[in-house]
Structure formats: structure tokens, C-alpha cells
Amino acid sequence: MQSATQPATTSQKSAHLIWSLSWPQLLMMLFNFLIGFVDVWVAGKIDHRVQASLGIITQSLFLFLIIAMAVSGGAVAAISQSLGAGKTRRAERYTGLCLTIAAGSGLVFLGLGLPLRDVFVRALQVPQDIAPLTGYVLEVFLYTLPPYYMMIMQNAVFRARRQVMLPLYTMILVTVVNTMGDLGLGLGLWGLPQLGVQGIVWSTFSSITLGAVFGLVMLRRDGTLTRTMLAPWCWVRKAFPYLFKVAWPAGLMQIVWHSGYLVLFAITASLPENSVVALAGMAAGARVESLLFLPAFALNLTASILVGHLLGAGQPEEARRMGLRILAIGLASISLFAALLWPFLGDIAGFIAPKAEVQAEAQNYLVYNVLAIPFTLTTMILAGALAGAGATLYNLLGMGLGTWLVRLPLAYVLGHVILGTATGVWISMLASQAVQAAILLYIFVKKDWQRFAMSKTRNGSNT
Secondary structure, eight states: OHHHHHHHHHHHHHHHHHHHHHHHHHHHHHHHHHHHHHHHHHHHHHOHHHHHHHHHHHHHHHHHTHHHHHHHHHHHHHHHHHHHTTOHHHHHHHHHHHHHHHHHHHHHHHHHHGGGHHHHHHHTTOOGGGHHHHHHHHHHHHHTHHHHHHHHHHHHHHHHTTOTHHHHHHHHHHHHHHHHHIIIIISOGGGOOOOTHHHHHHHHHHHHHHHHHHHHHHHHHTTOSSGGGSOOHHHHHHHHHHHHHHHHHHHHHHHHHHHHHHHHHHHHHTOSSOHHHHHHHHHHHHHHHHHHTHHHHHHHHHHHHHHHHHHHTTOHHHHHHHHHHHHHHHHHHHHHHHHHHGGGHHHHHHHHOOSHHHHHHHHHHHHHHHHTHHHHHHHHHHHHHHHHTTOHHHHHHHHHIIIIIIIHHHHHIIIIIISOSTHHHHHHHHHHHHHHHHHHHHHHHHSOGGGGSOOTTTSOOOO
């Protein structure tokens, strides 16, 4: 009887822990979704060309955030494993190192991006009638990069320390400011001047900046933001290699993934017919699709935190079991939600894309991408678990093969040669998600990915 009770008790404790870490991150991702949703919705109210331009640059922005995304993954792995091993001083110094990298990288990308923005717009094959507008949106978003870098890194630090409420508060603040700005300055509500696209992009800049300031204040209040977090060079020289070992595959994966999205945009933008409508439908459909992925993103972050802490505590097999538990929870709950949402895809697409032809394309996009949800969930949750272990090299392998060997060639062949419509592009997205999920599931179950973590015997001292 005792052996039967013990696994049930352990399972209940795991479920409670997963839930306690996931629900604040689910709400955080919901507010993050609302930011983009309101942007696209307000843009659609102004003009479908504004909606298309905003969709292109919103996706492109992730390419400029490459260093922040890479180092934030390394930060979660290094800090969570350090705390799991009881090395609090090392965790504090990794925090200082990651925040310093974020501050410098944001300024560097701003300095490089401004003089090259027109070249970037041309490289995206943006249609001529929306190229000037797209260039303006990109310029303002480049100014947003430094505070965006800091906000991403601060939230990663909070998550690694299991302080999951603080990123939630940050995103609530950003969402409220951005929404009020979009509605007030974008559409001219409440007696404010109607600035159109200028109101949308500058509202984004203001909200992200306030989010970064809030994070710095919180770090200052809990005593983290002090001079002692800045480690001497001799420590940095020894600690940086692990951060780099985790960050470079994560960074390269972001390049592979998001550059793949840019190529996908270029393939869509150069379709034989209705390319602007396809772009607008893709932007609208992606916003709706991302609503379904909010729980998956939350579980991705939770998997990264828990796997990192368990590996730091020297429990590699429990880390594997924890990842599989989180995957089972995600597949059961989110697939059910997607099934319930299926009959209403047309109504939802009509809400975010009032123009009839854009609505039809958004619904077409959603059909194929909702079918891909079980595969997408598997990829996202297991990628989070592997990132918590520092095994980002495996994520690079799975994402790279799925994107560049399946998605993009298939999108061009189906979209330009066989079907000649955007439907071919959407089919390629479904196929690539299936391949990525299969690769990562095989790696997680069969490979020794735990070896990428810092073990208690080789992860350095507290000081």
C-alpha cells in the first residue's frame, strides 16, 4: 500500500508545483498576447496596409532581439541550476552578468539597425505600396530595443528565481499602457489626437520602456541591483563559458527560426496573387493562433525552471519525468481547448480582420495551424525542458531541420508552383511542426541531454 501511495503523493505535489508556477506565467503570456492583439486590431481599423506592415515588423523584431532571447535562456539555466545547488552567490553574479550583456546588446542593435533599416525592408520583399510605411514602423521599433532587452532579461531572472508574479505585474503594466495608447492615439478615442500608425508604434515604445523601469525598481527593492552583483573579471572569465555554451545554440536557433519566418514572409509576399491580403491574413491569424499557445508558453517556461532546479539539485531522472509530466498536462488541456474553439474559427477571424478577403485568409491560416497544435505543443514544452538543462544544441537541431529542410522548401513548392496560393504556405507550417515534434520527443526520451547541466562536482564555487 505504501508503494502505491508514494507515487500518487509525488504526482500530486508535482502537479501542484507545476500549477503554482504556470498560472502566473499563463496570465503573463495572456497580457503579452493582448499587446499584439490590440496592435493588430487597431491597425486593421485604420487600414489593412497598416495591418500588413505592422505584422511584418512585429515578426522581424524578434530577429533584433536575438541576443536577449539567447542570453535569457542561458540566464534561466545558469541561475536556476545555481539556486538548485544552493549556490546563491553564483546566481547573483550570473544575474549581474546577464543584465550587463542585455544593456550593451540593446544599444548595439539600435546603432546597427537604424542605418540599415531600408536595406532590411527591401530584403523582406515588402510590396512597394507599403514599403515606406513599413520602414517607419521598423524605425520606431528599433528605438524600443534597449528597454526591450532589459525587460526580457529582468523577467528571465525573476522566473529563474521562481518569482513568477513579478513578470506578471510587468506585463500587466505594459499591456495597460499600450492598450490605452493604441485606442487613444491610434483611433483618437477620449478626445485624444488620432495619430494612426504613429500612435500605435509610439505606444509600444512607451509601454516597453515603463516595463523595463518597473523591473529595475523591483530588482533594486529586493537588494539584487547592487555593486556586488558585478563580479570581478576573474570570475566572469570562468563563468562565462557555460553561459556562452547555452546561449550560442539558443541564439543560433533564434536566427534559424526567425530568419525562417522572414523567408516565409518573403515567400508569402511574392505569391502569384493576393500577396498583400495573404500577409494581412497571416498577421491576423497568427495573433489568434498565439492565444492557443499561451498555456504552452507558460508550460515551456515552467519546464525550464523546474528542470533547471532539479538538475542543480542532482536529480537528472526526476528532471526527465518532470518534463514528461508537463508535456502530458499540456497535450490534454490545450488540445481540448483547441477542439472546443474549432467551430468558431470563422467568427474569431472576422473579429480581428473586418475586411472580407483578409478574414477568409486568416480563417484558412487558422485551419492548418490549429491542426498542428499537438505537434507545436510537444515542440514548445520539450524545448523549454531542454533549455533548462542547457541542452539548447538539441533545440537548434530540431528547429533547424524542421524549418529549413521541410517548411521553407515545401512552402515555395506548394505556394508558388503547385497551388499558387497561400494555402500551400499554411500546409508547409503543419508539416514542419510534425517533424520538429518528432525530433525533440526522440531526443528527450532517448538521449542523455542532462549532461549539458552544471553538476554539483563541476559547477564552480559560491564565490
